[in-house]
Amino acid sequence: MKKESLLIIALLAFLSTICTAQSVKSKGKLFIIGGGKRSEALINRMITEANVGLTDYVAILPLASEEPDSAYYFAKQQFEKAGLKTINFNFTSNKPLGNAAVDSISKAKFIYLPGGDQSRFMSLLNGTPVKEAIVKAYFNGALVAGTSAGAAVMSKEMITGNEILHPDYQSTAQSIEAGNIEIKEGLGLLQSAIIDQHFLIRSRHNRLLSIVIEYPGKKAIGIDESTAILVKNGWAEVIGDSQVLVYQNPTKSKTIQNHKMGSKGLKLDIYLPGEKFLL
Numbered sequence: 001m002k003k004e005s006l007l008i009i010a011l012l013a014f015l016s017t018i019c020t021a022q023s024v025k026s027k028g029k030l031f032i033i034g035g036g037k038r039s040e041a042l043i044n045r046m047i048t049e050a051n052v053g054l055t056d057y058v059a060i061l062p063l064a065s066e067e068p069d070s071a072y073y074f075a076k077q078q079f080e081k082a083g084l085k086t087i088n089f090n091f092t093s094n095k096p097l098g099n100a101a102v103d104s105i106s107k108a109k110f111i112y113l114p115g116g117d118q119s120r121f122m123s124l125l126n127g128t129p130v131k132e133a134i135v136k137a138y139f140n141g142a143l144v145a146g147t148s149a150g151a152a153v154m155s156k157e158m159i160t161g162n163e164i165l166h167p168d169y170q171s172t173a174q175s176i177e178a179g180n181i182e183i184k185e186g187l188g189l190l191q192s193a194i195i196d197q198h199f200l201i202r203s204r205h206n207r208l209l210s211i212v213i214e215y216p217g218k219k220a221i222g223i224d225e226s227t228a229i230l231v232k233n234g235w236a237e238v239i240g241d242s243q244v245l246v247y248q249n250p251t252k253s254k255t256i257q258n259h260k261m262g263s264k265g266l267k268l269d270i271y272l273p274g275e276k277f278l279l
Contacts, residue, residue, distance in 0.1 A: 028138035029232040030189055033240075034197040035115060035148035036225025042240055043078045049230060050110035050143035057085040059108040061134075063124045064116030064149040071114040079112075089130075097130060106133035108142055115148030119160045119184060122153060131187070138189055151197045151223060157215060158186030159196055159207065165259070171198075173206040177259045181210045190231065192279045193219040200224040200242060208247050213263045216249035219279065227273070237276045244271045 031046050052058070058079045065071035068090040076086040089105055091097045097105075105111065111134060113121070125131045138144050144154070152158055162182040163173055173181065183194075194215060196208050199222030212220040223229060227240035238244045248267040255262040271277055 027141040028189070029143045029230065030138075030154055031143055031145035031228055031230055032151045032154050032190075032195060032223060033145065033147035033228040034151060034199055034223030034225050034242075034244075036198065036201070036227075038078060038147065039226060039241070040078075042226070042228060043082060045230070045239055046110075046143065046145050047079075047082055047084065049232075050145075052084060052110050054083060054085075056109050057087050057104075059089055059105050059111045059137075060086055060114065061089045061105075061111065061121075061130075062114045062116070063090060064118060064121035064153075065114060066116065066120075071116060075112060075114045084110075091124070091128075091130070093124065096128060102129045102133045105130060106136045106140075108137050111137055111142055111144045113144070113146035113150030113153065115150055117161075118149040118152040118158055118186070119162075121149060122158065122184060122186065125187075126185070134187065135189070144189060148197050151195050153186045155186050155190045155194045156188040157183050157194050157218065159194060159211065160184050171202045172204045173210060176206050176210050176213070176261050178214065178256050178261050179259070181207055181214075183211075183215075190279075193221050196220070196222045198225055199245060205245075208245070209263075209266070210261065212247040212249045212266065213254050213261050216252035216254070220247040221245070222247075231279065234279055235276050236279055238271045238273050240273055242273075245269070246271065246277060 029049055060072050060075050062068035062071035072088040079086050160182045163180050164182050165180045194211050196204050208220040208222050222245040224242035227242040229236040229244055230239055246269045251265045253263040253265055
């Protein structure tokens with residue numbers, strides 16, 4: 001009887017842990033923009049979802065840009081026009097943020113990541129308490145928004161934009177080959193999908209086709225310019241002017257012949273503004 005009671009208590013504790021983890025995961029929101037122009041409607045929806053008021057601030061981290069001051073300036077223009085205070089949390093490896101600044105990021109209700117180079121962003125962020133602060137803010141209910149490179153860093157597996165087999169940079173991959181698309185570690189706020197940006201306007205289909213074959217357990221999501229997905233409670237809502245494409249590989253199909261990859265039964269969905277899909 002005593003053993004049964006202990007088993008019941010252990011089971012209840014386990015279920016409580018699961019429920020708590022699920023609750024924590026569902027607190028934050030992501031606003032992932034595919035680059036390009038950000039309409040006033042897009043900005044207003046971000047502000048609404050972040051639930052920020054005049055006494056709150058937008059924490060802007062322009063780490064991805066080679067000109068972070070300019071990236072911050074252009075980002076803050078739209079937010080300040082809407083009446084919000086912004087703070088520039090740029091830092092370098094030689095000039096890290098102090099404890100007070102890191103604490104402010106962890107307590108922010110709205111974090112915004114401008115564009116640039118996602119590899120630059122993560123190389124500056126990795127190994128710093130700032131990364132933990134962003135994750136903490138998200139788990140505590142913050143809205144984390146990013147555009148272009150700031151969108152790419154959201155997922156656990158991050159597309160860098162580089163091709164391993166064809167190192168001369170091009171805006172889109174020219175082939176579907178094994179081991180070609182470079183992947184590095186991102187922020188990991190989005191676990192179930194891999195994000196690509198500027199998608200339709202730069203015709204990046206080959207890139208995501210390669211990804212969905214090599215990472216069949218993930219949704220490969222291509223977001224066009226001036227378009228975003230709002231991620232909350234396990235769902236993604238399309239917002240903005242264009243479409244979002246979602247590739248899936250439900251049978252984990254993959255064949256390779258002279259580096260070229262083949263696959264059967266791939267699934268493609270094209271979502272329009274206002275439509276939602278499950279992550």
